[in-house]
Amino acid sequence: MQLDNRRIAVTGGFGALGAATVHAALSAGARVVAIDRTAAPTGGLGQALCLGGVDLADPKAAKEALAAAAQAMGGLDALVNIAGTFRYEALADGTVDTWDLLYRVNLRTAVAASQAALEHLQAGARIINIGAASALKAGAGIGAYTASKSGVMRLTEALAEELKQRDITVNAVLPSILDTAANRADMPKADFARWVKPEQLADVILFLLSPQSCAITGALIPVTGHV
Numbered sequence: 001m002q003l004d005n006r007r008i009a010v011t012g013g014f015g016a017l018g019a020a021t022v023h024a025a026l027s028a029g030a031r032v033v034a035i036d037r038t039a040a041p042t043g044g045l046g047q048a049l050c051l052g053g054v055d056l057a058d059p060k061a062a063k064e065a066l067a068a069a070a071q072a073m074g075g076l077d078a079l080v081n082i083a084g085t086f087r088y089e090a091l092a093d094g095t096v097d098t099w100d101l102l103y104r105v106n107l108r109t110a111v112a113a114s115q116a117a118l119e120h121l122q123a124g125a126r127i128i129n130i131g132a133a134s135a136l137k138a139g140a141g142i143g144a145y146t147a148s149k150s151g152v153m154r155l156t157e158a159l160a161e162e163l164k165q166r167d168i169t170v171n172a173v174l175p176s177i178l179d180t181a182a183n184r185a186d187m188p189k190a191d192f193a194r195w196v197k198p199e200q201l202a203d204v205i206l207f208l209l210s211p212q213s214c215a216i217t218g219a220l221i222p223v224t225g226h227v
C-alpha cells in the first residue's frame, strides 16, 4: 500500500496501535504527526513529528494540535482517531464516573479531533476511527466501554453522511483483542496467537487511508483475528 506524501495525523499515536500505525504509514511514504496526551517517546517515532501533552477531549487543545499538524505538513489529508482506553467494571461494583471517563477518552476525543480537522481536510481526505467489535453486543462488565465505542461508531456513520458531498470518507475498524503488552499482562493464560497484532490492524487502516478505498464510507469493519 503506497501513501506517498499523504499528510496524516494520528491521535493516541504514542500507544500500542498508534505507534504501529505511525510506523506503517511512514513506511508507506506518508508524512505523519502523532498527537497524544502522554509525553513523546524517548527517541521519537521515526520521522514523525510528535506532539505530546495534548488532551484531545479539550476542543481548544484539539484545534491547536490539528492546526499545528496541518502547518507542519503543509496541509492535512487524513485523521486517524486512535486515542482511547478500556475499563472492565460491573455496574454494581462501579461508579457513574467510569461512564464519564470512557465517554471522554473514547468518544469526546474523536469528536473534538474530527471537528478540529474538518477545516483542513479537502476532497479525497480520510477520517478513520477505532470502534470495538464488543460494542456490537455488550457483555457483562463492559457497559460503559461499549456505550462509548457505540458512540464512536454512530459518529462514524453520521460524519460519513455529512461529508459525502465533500468527497471525504469516514470509516471505523472494530478490533476485538489486540496483541499488546498490556493485554498479555492482563490475560497471561490466553492464546496470544488468536489476537490481532497492532501491525495487522495498522495494515487495514493503511488500506482505508489509501486511494484504493475511495468507494468505502460509513463502514464499520470488524478486524477480530481468530477471537
Ligand SMILES: NC(=O)c1ccc[n+]([C@@H]2O[C@H](COP(=O)([O-])OP(=O)(O)OC[C@H]3O[C@@H](n4cnc5c(N)ncnc54)[C@H](OP(=O)(O)O)[C@@H]3O)[C@@H](O)[C@H]2O)c1
Residues within 6 Å of the ligand: 011, 012, 013, 014, 015, 016, 017, 018, 035, 036, 037, 038, 054, 055, 056, 057, 082, 083, 084, 085, 086, 104, 105, 106, 109, 130, 131, 132, 133, 174, 175, 176, 177, 178, 179, 180, 183
Ligand atoms: N487494545 C485492545 O485490545 C483494543 C481492542 C479494541 C479497541 N481498542 C481501541 O484501540 C485504540 C488503541 O488501543 P491501544 O491498546 O493502542 O491503547 P494505548 O496503548 O493505551 O494507547 C492509547 C493512547 O491514547 C492516549 N490518550 C488517551 N486519552 C487521550 C486524550 N484525552 N488525548 C490524547 N491522547 C489520549 C493514551 O495516553 P495515556 O497513556 O496518557 O492515557 C495512549 O497513549 C483505543 O481507542 C482502544 O479503545 C483497543
